[in-house]
Structure formats: C-alpha cells, structure tokens
Amino acid sequence: MAGKALFDKIWQAHEICQNEEGQSLLWVDLHLAHEGSFHAFNKLAERGQPVRHPECTICIADHYVPTTSRSLIAVQPKIRNVIQQLIDNSRHHGLTLIGLDDPRQGIVHVVGPEQGITQPGLLMVCGDSHTSTHGALGAFAFGIGASEVAHVLATQTLWQDKPKRMRITINGQLAPGVTAKDIALAWISRLGSDGARGYAIEYAGSVVRNLSVEARLTLCNLSIEGGGRCGMIAPDQKTIEYVKGRTYSPEGEALEQAVAYWQTLFSDDDAEFDREVVLRGEDIEPIVTWGVSPEDALPIGACVPDPTQASSPGKARQIQDSLDYMGLLPGQKLTEISVDRVFIGSCTNARIEDLRAAAAILQGKVCKVPGIVSPGSTLVKVQAEAEGLDKTFIDAGLEWRESGCSMCVGMNGDLIASGERCASTTNRNFKGRQGPGARTHLMSPAMVAAAALTGHLSDIRDILG
Amino acid sequence: MKPFNQLTSLACPLPLENVDTDQLIPARFMKESRADGYGNFLLHDMRFNAGGEPQKSIFNTINNGNSGSSEVLVALRNFGGGSSREAAVYALVDFGFRCVIAPSFGDIFASNAVNNGLLPALVSEQDCEQLLEALAGELGQIDIDLAAQTITCEEITISFDINATWKLKLLNGWDDIDLTLAEAPKIATFREKYQKHYPWLG
Numbered sequence: 001m002a003g004k005a006l007f008d009k010i011w012q013a014h015e016i017c018q019n020e021e022g023q024s025l026l027w028v029d030l031h032l033a034h035e036g037s038f039h040a041f042n043k044l045a046e047r048g049q050p051v052r053h054p055e056c057t058i059c060i061a062d063h064y065v066p067t068t069s070r071s072l073i074a075v076q077p078k079i080r081n082v083i084q085q086l087i088d089n090s091r092h093h094g095l096t097l098i099g100l101d102d103p104r105q106g107i108v109h110v111v112g113p114e115q116g117i118t119q120p121g122l123l124m125v126c127g128d129s130h131t132s133t134h135g136a137l138g139a140f141a142f143g144i145g146a147s148e149v150a151h152v153l154a155t156q157t158l159w160q161d162k163p164k165r166m167r168i169t170i171n172g173q174l175a176p177g178v179t180a181k182d183i184a185l186a187w188i189s190r191l192g193s194d195g196a197r198g199y200a201i202e203y204a205g206s207v208v209r210n211l212s213v214e215a216r217l218t219l220c221n222l223s224i225e226g227g228g229r230c231g232m233i234a235p236d237q238k239t240i241e242y243v244k245g246r247t248y249s250p251e252g253e254a255l256e257q258a259v260a261y262w263q264t265l266f267s268d269d270d271a272e273f274d275r276e277v278v279l280r281g282e283d284i285e286p287i288v289t290w291g292v293s294p295e296d297a298l299p300i301g302a303c304v305p306d307p308t309q310a311s312s313p314g315k316a317r318q319i320q321d322s323l324d325y326m327g328l329l330p331g332q333k334l335t336e337i338s339v340d341r342v343f344i345g346s347c348t349n350a351r352i353e354d355l356r357a358a359a360a361i362l363q364g365k366v367c368k369v370p371g372i373v374s375p376g377s378t379l380v381k382v383q384a385e386a387e388g389l390d391k392t393f394i395d396a397g398l399e400w401r402e403s404g405c406s407m408c409v410g411m412n413g414d415l416i417a418s419g420e421r422c423a424s425t426t427n428r429n430f431k432g433r434q435g436p437g438a439r440t441h442l443m444s445p446a447m448v449a450a451a452a453l454t455g456h457l458s459d460i461r462d463i464l465g
Numbered sequence: 466m467k468p469f470n471q472l473t474s475l476a477c478p479l480p481l482e483n484v485d486t487d488q489l490i491p492a493r494f495m496k497e498s499r500a501d502g503y504g505n506f507l508l509h510d511m512r513f514n515a516g517g518e519p520q521k522s523i524f525n526t527i528n529n530g531n532s533g534s535s536e537v538l539v540a541l542r543n544f545g546g547g548s549s550r551e552a553a554v555y556a557l558v559d560f561g562f563r564c565v566i567a568p569s570f571g572d573i574f575a576s577n578a579v580n581n582g583l584l585p586a587l588v589s590e591q592d593c594e595q596l597l598e599a600l601a602g603e604l605g606q607i608d609i610d611l612a613a614q615t616i617t618c619e620e621i622t623i624s625f626d627i628n629a630t631w632k633l634k635l636l637n638g639w640d641d642i643d644l645t646l647a648e649a650p651k652i653a654t655f656r657e658k659y660q661k662h663y664p665w666l667g
C-alpha cells in the first residue's frame with residue numbers, strides 16, 4: 001500500500017464518518033469569523049440554533065475596519081453596523097473577540113499564525129477564501145461560504161468531498177529579488193486560475209524548505225488564486241520554533257505531545273499524488289500581473305500580450321477585454337506602464353518581513369506616486385514602528401495606516417478611483433476589486449516599492465543592482 | 466430549501482471566462498441587508514456605469530426588463546472563482562437564476578450555490594461552446610433535467626456533471642444542518658476519541 005500524503009494524514013484524523021455518496025463529515029478544530037460572517041450568524045438566528053462549541057470560534061475585525069483611526073465615530077453607518085454586528089454576535093454567543101481596539105487586532109490570516117491560533121495538523125475554516133494561508137504551518141485550512149459557516153457554528157463539523165492531491169515542488173534556489181509572491185504567480189500563470197481546482201496542494205522542494213515561515217504564509221495564501229482547495233507545507237523545525245511560545249500554542253507537557261505529533265506530519269516517501277508540478281527556482285523571475293485575473297501574470301521583462309497572437313478566438317476576446325479594462329496596449333513593455341498609486345497591505349504581503357523588504361527599497365528616497373501602507377496586524381504595526389519602518393514609509397511620501405483589509409477589497413472605503421492604476425501587494429487584480437474601474441497590478445512588496453519610486457512598473461533587480 | 470427537479474426556462478448567455486465573485490457582486494454591496502434582495506447588485510458594474518445608469522446588457526432586458534424571464538445562465542470556465550462570498554450566489558438567486566451552466570466553477574462558489582438551491586451544472590468546454598453557439602448571444606429555450614443530468618437546447622442534448630451528494634441535496638431540498646444534527650451520536654463518539662488522541666487541543 002502506498003504511503004500517505006501530509007494531506008491524507010490530517011484528513012483522516014478529522015473524518016467522523018462518510019455518507020453513502022462518499023462525502024465525509026469532518027471535525028473542525030477552529031473557525032475564524034470576521035464582520036462578513038454576519039450572514040452566517042443571521043442564518044443561525046433564523047433557525048434559533050446555538051453555537052455548538054463557542055470555544056472553537058474566534059472573531060476578528062478586519063474586513064470593514066477603518067485604517068485612518070481606531071474609532072467608529074467617523075465611520076459610515078452601514079459599515080459601522082457590520083462591525084457592530086460582529087461585536088454583538090460574539091457577545092451573544094460567548095465567542096472570543098479580537099475587536100477594533102484590541103492590541104492583537106489585524107487581518108484574520110495574519111492574526112491566526114501570529115497568536116499561535118494556527119497550529120500544525122489543525123482543520124481550520126473561515127468564511128474567507130484566503131484561509132489557505134494557515135496551511136503554511138501544516139494545517140488543513142480552507143475558505144467556506146456563509147451556509148457552511150452557519151453549519152460549522154451549529155455543529156462544529158463540515159461535509160466535504162475529499163480533494164485530489166497535487167504537489168508543487170520547487171527545486172534549486174531563488175535568484176535575488178525573487179519572492180514567494182513570484183513563485184505563486186509563476187505557477188498560477190502556468191496552470192491557470194482554476195488549474196488547481198479540486199486539489200489540495202502541498203508545496204515542497206528545497207526552495208520551500210528555505211523559505212521563512214512568513215514567506216510560506218504568502219505562498220499558501222495564494223493557493224486559492226490557482227483554484228486550490230487549500231495549500232500546505234509539512235511542518236519542520238522552523239515551523240515548530242515559530243509556533244512555540246505564542247499565546248494560543250500549547251505549553252510544557254502538552255507542547256511536547258503536540259510536537260511529537262507535528263513531527264509525523266509529512267508526506268511519506270512513497271505517498272502518491274494525483275498531480276505533480278515541478279518548477280526550478282532559478283527559472284522564476286520577478287512577476288507582475290497585467291490583466292484581470294492572477295493567471296494574467298508575466299515576468300517584469302515581458303510585454304503586454306497581443307490578442308492577435310492568441311491561441312484561440314476565445315482567448316483573443318478575453319485578452320482584448322482585459323486590455324480594455326486595464327487601459328493597456330498590446331506589445332507595450334510592462335516596465336513602461338505608469339502607476340498612479342501603490343498599496344502595501346493585505347493578508348498576502350503585510351507581515352513584518354514584507355514591510356522590511358519594501359522599506360529597504362524606500363529607505364532615504366522619495367516616491368513619485370502616493371500610496372498607503374496598512375500593516376497586516378496591529379502587532380506588526382507596533383513592531384514596524386519599533387524598527388523605524390513607519391518613518392521610512394512616511395519620509396518616502398506614503399501614508400502609514402492602521403491594520404485591516406483596507407485596499408485589498410475596499411470594503412472599509414479605502415478605494416482606488418476609477419481608471420487609476422495601482423501597484424499592489426494584494427492577491428486579486430479582478431475587475432473592480434479595489435474599487436469600480438480600478439486597475440490593479442499584483443507584485444511583491446519590494447516591486448511595489450520600486451514602482452512607487454519610479455512611477456512605473458519596475459524590475460527590482462535594476463534597483464538592487 | 467425548494468427541491469430542484471426539472472426546469473424549463475430561457476437561458477441567458479454570458480460568454481466570458483473567469484467571471485469571479487467580485488464581479489458577480491462588488492464588495493461594496495455586501496454590507497446591505499438581504500431583506501430587500503441582492504438581485505439589483507448582480508454583475509452591477511457590468512450592468513450600470515459609474516453614474517448608475519443602465520448599460521447595454523442582456524441582464525438589463527430580462528427578469529423585470531421586457532424580454533421574458535431567464536432562470537439559467539450559461540458562462541465560460543472558472544465561473545465564480547475568487548472570494549468565498551456567498552452573496553454572489555444570493556445575487557444570482559435573487560435575480561431569478563436557478564442554474565448556472567459552465568465548464569468549471571470556483572470550488573467554494575459551487576458548494577455555496579448548492580446550499581442555496583442553485584444548480585451548478587458542469588459541462589465540457591466543447592458542449593458549453595456548442596450551447597453558446599446555439600444561443601448566439603440571445604435568450605433561448607432550455608430544458609434541464611437534474612435526475613437524468615441532461616440539458617436540452619434547440620436540437621442539442623448534452624449531459625452535465627454534478628457531485629452525487631449535491632444532486633441528492635438539490636433533488637430533495639435537504640438542509641445540511643438537519644442532516645448533520647442527526648449524526649450527533651457519531652460526532653460525540655468521535656470527539657471523545659479525538660480528545661484522548663490530541664489532548665493539547667482541549
């Protein structure tokens with residue numbers, strides 16, 4: 001019998017039973033809620049159902065929070081109402097709340113790992129697709145919709161079909177200036193934004209082993225942009241060191257037991273995968289997106305695609321539609337695309353290492369375009385301020401904001417104006433994602449900083465020299 | 466939930482790939498209460514310009530416009546990818562759709578759809594192109610039979626895929642929470658073993 005993949009081990013540990021069609025009922029260790037979860041709480045209320053395990057849900061305010069202050073006074077009433085509903089629901093059901101004024105507040109996928117809520121081997125869900133982030137620590141974590149959130153609240157379980165397994169192995173080494181963001185955009189542009197649909201992804205290979213835990217969080221975060229059910233990385237010593245000592249992590253004897261288990265969480269040598277994808281680290285270049293899907297990504301040295309060269313009429317139509325929306329010309333060099341503003345933030349790229357990478361480029365320089373920096377969590381903000389990064393950003397002409405989802409999705413009103421072009425560290429360049437008519441180019445934090453300095457998309461390697 | 470069995474309706478073509486959930490319902494509408502329905506928000510920025518004026522769009526002519534009502538949407542690959550927002554399904558359902566036909570769906574979108582009685586009918590790329598060709602940019606009559614997993618439009622009959630559990634749920638209008646609460650003893654037994662095995666999880 002073939003060995004087991006990391007994913008199989010965690011799946012099996014959580015399987016309660018199967019129905020006749022082979023779907024599994026899974027135990028959910030942890031559910032993270034945010035303001036957008038109000039639909040799910042409403043469903044529960046409609047049914048008059050209590051929360052089955054209040055100790056297994058943590059509520060975090062991030063999607064709608066203001067980033068200009070921590071006060072709700074100036075906030076538009078409808079937005080305030082959504083934030084208030086999270087507070088009310090958490091009180092009503094007796095759930096832990098990490099609210100707007102909590103020093104631990106931040107984006108749910110940054111706070112989870114930071115607080116030690118995220119641990120290897122856990123099954124975690126959240127009504128947000130980027131829940132895949134937590135897989136970087138060896139958890140099976142995935143995004144779910146409101147009905148499923150209601151189901152988890154009511155039963156602490158979830159029905160799931162077992163996904164197939166895909167391993168993405170990145171061998172060799174990364175070149176200078178190339179980051180986890182570039183790895184993600186590289187495989188997504190190759191496989192397509194639905195290329196991993198129906199698969200649980202495991203990232204492996206020397207490049208992944210050598211990534212810091214924070215970079216691994218970025219890589220797993222973007223799994224959903226390739227359609228993956230989840231993304232995960234086998235926990236290693238780096239992971240264990242990272243998790244240890246955080247507020248929610250086990251201590252003493254419990255920690256020893258946990259670590260012994262965590263060390264069994266890897267894919268056996270003879271584990272079988274339904275699909276294997278292998279990349280060479282050396283082949284990956286700094287990448288930017290040019291279109292309206294994360295699959296529309298190219299190395300920064302390339303040119304905007306020409307629809308007349310497309311492989312099919314359908315593809316040509318699609319490219320033309322993207323170019324029209326993005327206001328680009330076929331064949332235009334990517335480095336000649338000028339930007340109107342920049343955004344450094346989101347659960348993808350706003351941890352301390354991301355802010356350091358961007359600040360290193362901006363140090364002592366002045367940006368050509370405006371922009372905002374919103375740290376991934378309030379603790380990241382405090383850390384950045386202790387290191388003086390806030391000063392670097394402010395001196396370079398950027399706004400230093402509070403933590404929240406902010407311009408990743410614009411729900412709190414932090415928006416890009418219609419027709420404006422933004423170099424962004426976020427995860428989605430969808431039409432209207434950063435505001436109606438907004439044009440988004442995704443890239444790594446250092447590449448965003450480079451674009452801020454030059455006023456156009458730029459190759460970080462030219463700046464690093 | 467209303468059971469889904471057979472459906473005869475007009476099909477509405479949307480020959481685009483990657484119609485993500487941000488397009489299906491832009492984020493700014495998600496703070497609204499569902500009480501008034503989310504139908505007006507469906508594909509809002511495709512249907513209306515920045516000033517809120519209706520654009521030339523087939524969606525502005527159906528289901529309250531004057532060219533009849535359509536309960537079936539036909540789109541291209543990766544429909545409903547992206548954000549997990551169930552509001553994208555609410556917008557489709559509140560607009561009047563009961564079925565979306567496409568060659569691939571975002572995972573989370575598809576399960577959200579089923580949880581709201583919206584059938585995500587998975588067809589091959591070829592069959593989908595054929596269907597869109599038959600519709601030629603206009604509304605066209607379509608028959609969907611969930612039990613048989615077939616779609617008929619003009620002379621074309623094609624089959625579609627649907628996960629077996631989802632099919633049962635849709636056919637019967639079942640609600641997951643009720644089904645799961647019935648499994649309470651199994652869950653309790655599991656939890657006891659689980660806690661012994663992983664004591665640090667409390």
Ligand code: SF4
Binds near residue numbers: 348427
């Ligand atoms: S930062 Fe963006 S992607 Fe991440 S949780 Fe917030 S809205 Fe979702």
